[in-house]
Amino acid sequence: MRILNASGCLDALAAPEVARELDAFVTKTVTPLPREGSAPPRIAETAHGMLNAIGLANPGRERFLAEHLPRLRELGVPVWVSVGGFCAGDYAETCLRLADIEAIELNLSCPNVDEAADSAAEIVSACRRATELPLYAKLSAAHPDVAEVARAVAAAGADGLSLINTLRATALDRRLRPVLARGNGGLSGPALRPVALHAVSACHQAVGLPIVGMGGIQTGRDALEFVACGAVDVALGTVLFSDPGAPARVRAELAVACADAGVATPEDAGSLAKSPETERKVPA
Numbered sequence: 001m002r003i004l005n006a007s008g009c010l011d012a013l014a015a016p017e018v019a020r021e022l023d024a025f026v027t028k029t030v031t032p033l034p035r036e037g038s039a040p041p042r043i044a045e046t047a048h049g050m051l052n053a054i055g056l057a058n059p060g061r062e063r064f065l066a067e068h069l070p071r072l073r074e075l076g077v078p079v080w081v082s083v084g085g086f087c088a089g090d091y092a093e094t095c096l097r098l099a100d101i102e103a104i105e106l107n108l109s110c111p112n113v114d115e116a117a118d119s120a121a122e123i124v125s126a127c128r129r130a131t132e133l134p135l136y137a138k139l140s141a142a143h144p145d146v147a148e149v150a151r152a153v154a155a156a157g158a159d160g161l162s163l164i165n166t167l168r169a170t171a172l173d174r175r176l177r178p179v180l181a182r183g184n185g186g187l188s189g190p191a192l193r194p195v196a197l198h199a200v201s202a203c204h205q206a207v208g209l210p211i212v213g214m215g216g217i218q219t220g221r222d223a224l225e226f227v228a229c230g231a232v233d234v235a236l237g238t239v240l241f242s243d244p245g246a247p248a249r250v251r252a253e254l255a256v257a258c259a260d261a262g263v264a265t266p267e268d269a270g271s272l273a274k275s276p277e278t279e280r281k282v283p284a
């Protein structure tokens with residue numbers, strides 16, 4: 001089981017010592033043109049998670065390729081580039097330009113991108129034609145049947161899945177106005193974990209692709225639960241804001257979590273949590 005960061009939750013150039021604790025570093029989503037992102041406030045705390053409306057702020061493809069990627073390669077950690085866009089052509093063009101990295105993660109939850117199974121598949125097919133690099137499709141659990149989207153992207157040529165992205169949510173201030181300037185944002189952190197575990201389990205049973213599980217992982221036990229639901233690797237997101245030492249801590253906690261669960265290694269926990277409900281949805 002490898003430990004990655006979740007896209008957008010770690011700036012490896014600002015905190016290289018944190019990035020070096022990871023088995024691979026995933027960049028913030030890169031879009032064709034630079035994006036300033038949403039107006040502040042862009043972050044809010046809620047009872048069991050965090051709301052963000054960063055709005056995919058990033059330097060844009062050209063600056064990323066010329067300035068950021070060469071420096072990221074020097075960190076000595078395998079790099080995954082998260083790719084976003086507004087249409088299939090945007091994603092494919094960036095994929096075509098990427099080389100000397102470990103994998104590409106396609107953020108299929110971008111603004112104006114329809115997360116329906118056929119549009120997700122169209123993006124993955126276009127990227128498949130553009131690159132031979134491993135393609136991980138990152139899905140959100142906002143779709144009523146995330147396993148259907150997983151089947152569509154698998155058929156379109158995805159090599160793996162990253163599950164899950166944030167869920168749209170709102171938080172109000174004392175005077176009952178939205179805390180975030182944009183009104184709503186993406187919910188991350190512990191509130192997401194049960195939803196993410198279900199998505200991992202459903203997608204694992206629908207397709208045989210390797211899964212990077214994420215959503216509210218804070219401890220070694222949390223990471224092990226994702227493996228039990230079918231994830232091969234895990235990613236740490238929101239926890240990195242409060243505990244940059246989380247990658248090493250989670251790794252150390254895994255041994256205790258395994259002993260507590262009665263398994264020798266995290267890999268032995270694989271699929272222990274197979275659920276009869278999702279099994280019924282697997283076609284014969």
Ligand SMILES: Cc1cc2nc3c(=O)[nH]c(=O)nc-3n(C[C@H](O)[C@H](O)[C@H](O)COP(=O)(O)O)c2cc1C
Pocket residue numbers: 006007008009028029050052054056082107138164165166187188189190192214215216217235236237238239
């Ligand atoms: C501040 C912030 C920025 C994020 N930016 C991105 C992004 O650029 N691309 C992406 O695919 N996901 C992004 N995410 C979603 C995370 O990668 C992850 O899927 C989600 O937060 C669930 O994991 P967590 O609960 O451990 O944070 C962002 C999340 C946060 C909190």
